[in-house]
Amino acid sequence: MPVIAKFIYEIKPGRMGEFLAKLAQAAQPRFASPAMPKSFRLFRSTVPGPDTGHVVMLIEYEDMAAYGARTAFENNNPEWKRLFAAHPDSPERLVSVELLTEFSFESAA
Secondary structure (H helix, E strand, O other): OOEEEEEEEEEEOOOOHHHHHHHHHOOOOOOOOOOOOOOOEEEEEOOOOOOEEEEEEEEOOOOOOHHHHHHHHHOOHHHHHHOOEEEEEEEEEEEEEEEEOOOOHEEEE
């Protein structure tokens, strides 16, 4: 069953470009692993305005095994850990992480 990792970030005012540059670095080939996401999407609040509030990042994986393998790769990669380490001067602050597992009506009954 597909799994979605949902990350919510607070972006500091005027620093969205820096955050997006960080995500572009994360997409570089040097961070490729055997287990990769199926999709990656970013969302932001439309009201009261796109430069306020939080950014929601949804990363979809084939299944829990793929999510686990990718997470292990990230946790064991010092360069990845440096890129996303929390620092007082980071453009973003991670607010929450949620792991969602898809299910069907049939499996819920």
